[in-house]
Amino acid sequence: MTDVTKTRKPLSVVTKLCYGIGGIGPDVIFLVFGAYTSTFLVQVAQKNGYMISSAALCLVTLAGSLTVAFGTTERKDISSTSGGEGDAKSLLRTLKTVLTFRPNVYLLLAYCCIQAAVSITHGAIALYVEYSLDREDQIENVILASMVSSALAMPVVAFVVSKIGKKTCYLCSQLVAIPLFIGLQFVPRGSLAVYAIVIGLGFSSGAHFFIPWTLMSDIIEDCYLQTKERLDTAFFAVLFSTNSVGITVGLITATVGLEIGGYEIGSCFQPESVGSAMRTLLSIFTSALVFVGVLFIWKFPITEERQKEIMEAVKKRKLASASQHDASQPNGSLSDMNQEVLIPEETSSSIPNGLQEEDKLVSSDTDLSVLSVCKESAV
Structure with a gap:
């Protein structure tokens, strides 16, 4: 094998x-x-x-x-190696399968809520630093700290995932973000403590950017085990769409918060209500969205035990596919097959071991009567 x-x-x-x-x-x-x-x-x-x-x-x-x-390069043999049987399904039936598959529903809802919170943070953090903390000179540095911490979080998150699992890591990283978001409400004016909160939120965002895509692979394999259909493209397309929806909801929420806070576009001076609105937006709204997302993550049905079962099933499927591949290959060369057919076992065992190859063919010790047997075997 x-x-x-x-x-x-x-x-x-x-x-x-x-x-x-x-x-x-x-x-x-x-x-x-x-x-x-x-x-x-x-x-x-x-x-x-x-x-x-x-x-x-x-x-x-x-x-x-x-x-x-x-x-x-695109794989040309993807249809034969993926094991899928759903090529003839209509688009509507495929979407129905994807959107009603229970693990995928929980992941999409969690991802949308958390992505909306992250987008609110990206859209309002500069206004928060400007009007809530009165630190206009730190806007670019705060944004840079957020992005750098998100990038540096990737290898750390990957290491933690290998130790405690995907679902647990995702759940814990978002639980940590809730008190950090609430902490933005209580940062004093002029304080640089916002850097510690932003860096912590950056690591939480890094986990959000990384883990859901790895969970999607488990969802796809679980769906295949239950339906015998490969719907990789549909699953990832829906997740991309959910990402766009979460970003749109977050930016719209930030804009509505500015309107409620009385922000005046183009004005050099803004009312105090703008700073208060930014504190409320970045603390209450974001923490509430993340909390709802955490609930959906907690209800996510693919646990570590289920993931092990899925990986075991995938391994068995690959072994079966490899066995079929070996069975479809020729068992040997033509000369080997001819040798097995034309030379009977008893004849080969009767040849003395000390003879050379050419002696085996012309030796007087060889029983020439086996030629008739060879002829019958060949025919």
């Missing part, structure tokens, strides 16, 4: 870098768009700054797209 680890060639470092660079563009756009929404309202960025940042975003997106297009 063929070893499964040897039947599939691992991805090269170049391929992994291509996939990684290709995913940078959308994430950078979503993060920076929320940050610059705030800086636009605060009027801290000039026209040239916007032009430079827009050009940089376009270049990053173009580089990511070109890297994916020319640095990766």
Whole structure:
């Protein structure tokens, strides 16, 4: 039987870098768009700054797209290796299966709530620093600290996931974010304690950017075990759409909060109610959204035990596929097959061991009567 680890060639470092660079563009756009929404309202960025940042975003997106297009290849045998049977399903039936699959429903609801909270933070943090803390000179540094901490959180989250599991890590990381969001309500004016909170929230956001995508792989395999259908594309497409919905809800909520707080676009001076509105928005609304998301994560049905069962089933399926692949290969070369057919076992055992190969063919000790047996075997 063929070893499964040897039947599939691992991805090269170049391929992994291509996939990684290709995913940078959308994430950078979503993060920076929320940050610059705030800086636009605060009027801290000039026209040239916007032009430079827009050009940089376009270049990053173009580089990511070109890297994916020319640095990766599409698998042509995906239909035969995936084991799927759902190619003929209609779009509506596929969406119904995806949107009604219980583990996926819980993940989408949790992801949407937490993504909305993260988007509110990205969209209102600059206004919070400006009007709630009176630290306009720290806006760019606070945003930078948030983004850097989110990036640095990725390897830490991956290590923690390997120790305590995906669901537990995701649940704990978001539980930690709730008191941090509430803490934004009580940061004194002029205090730099906001850096500690922002860095902590950055690590929580890093877990949110990383873990749901790994949970989706478990959902896909679980769905296949129950329905015998591979719906990878549909699952990931719905998750991407949920990501966009969460970002939209978060930015709209931040805009509504500004309206309620009495923010005046273009004015150099804003009322005190704007600072109070930002505190309320970043503490109460975000913590409430994260709390609802935590409830959905807690109800997520794929536990560590279920995940082990899924991985065991996947391993058995791969072994079965490898066995079928071995069975479909020829059992030997033509010469080996001819040798087995034409030379009877008793004849080969009657040849003396000390004879050379040519002696085996012409030796007088050889029983020539076996030629008739060989002829009958060949026929």
